[in-house]
Amino acid sequence: MTTGQPPVVPIRGTTRLYAVLGDPVAQVQAPALLNPVLAELHRDAVVVPVHVRPQHLETVVRGLQRVANLDGMFVTVPHKAAVRRLADRCGATVGIVGSANVLRREADGGWLAENFDGSGFVAGLVGAGHEPQGGRAALVGAGGAGSAIAAALLAAGVDRLCVYDTDTVKLSGLVARLDVRWPGRVHALTGPHLRDVDIAVNATPLGLRADDPLPFPLEPLPPGCVVADIIMKPRETRLLREAAARGHRIHHGIHMLEGQLNSYRAFFGLR
Structure with missing residues (x-):
């Protein structure tokens, strides 16, 4: 049965x-x-x-x-x-x-x-109908997942990528590494203020707990901006709830993991 x-x-x-x-x-x-x-x-x-x-x-x-x-x-x-x-x-x-x-x-x-974080994130974006090529993206969080996502967005053809992290040493190191491969397309931000972007990404742990502050303010984002979170649980983070209430298109964290499945299967020979 x-x-x-x-x-x-x-x-x-x-x-x-x-x-x-x-x-x-x-x-x-x-x-x-x-x-x-x-x-x-x-x-x-x-x-x-x-x-x-x-x-x-x-x-x-x-x-x-x-x-x-x-x-x-x-x-x-x-x-x-x-x-x-x-x-x-x-x-x-x-x-x-x-x-x-x-x-x-x-x-x-x-x-x-x-x-595979970056390639999985981009695969999830594209699968949800959010094409990064030719767009402007901003990312908050230059840690392990954020650095991979930054590189993948550039490889996918975003025209301009702005990155912010509270750890300025980590931030400058990432921007320097990316600028070698994609010169002139990566810019470090001095604060989490994302403006004039098509895709805004939270790659920090902010949102794992209900009382976490927002990783970046939503007010400066233009209408129609995609707001993406890489946190998978809870599925609806405070960032995504408030972005949806403002009329933004939202993108859930689980898509990044789903986008990695084929890569994992190939990497581990799971056929």
Whole structure:
């Protein structure tokens, strides 16, 4: 009898593991999204959340790398920049943006880091009908996910990208790296005031908690601007609720993860 429920993955002694590392970790959507995919592919594997404090990141990652039946790790806030140094090799995107959101065990036992946040975000935008090419974008948050999204928006053809982060060292470093590849198209902002843009993106953790302030004011945004958030839980952040009330088009965080599914499947050989 068909119940409409996703197939259940039985856990056995042969089961392969994938860990999702974050702090906090209660909001992660990767297990709910990826475990049904593994079940449909008849893979004896499961994705599990692992709550890791920043001060314990290296200890936990080094331990997981020695777990013989663990094939990969997904990495979320706030570990994406720090985790790259724990990999043996880094993909091209990691070198550009300075952060990673996934690690894979290689055949020789080494670990390869890559970042699909940016490509997933852009794939989600395009899939929702928000074409970035030729537009003007602004991004608040130059951390692990934000840096990847910035590079992907430039690669997708935005004419102008403005970026703001409270950490001015992190901000200037990102802008300098991006300017080498996309000269003249990246600009650092001195505050979170986004004007004259077609796409405004929150790539900070602001919105995870109900009492968080807005990452940027909505008043200066022009009519018709797309307001995007990368936070996946809650789905309707305060930013998105207030932007929708002002008549802006909104773009939910889950689209970024959905846009990464094909990349994850290829990266881990899940066919």
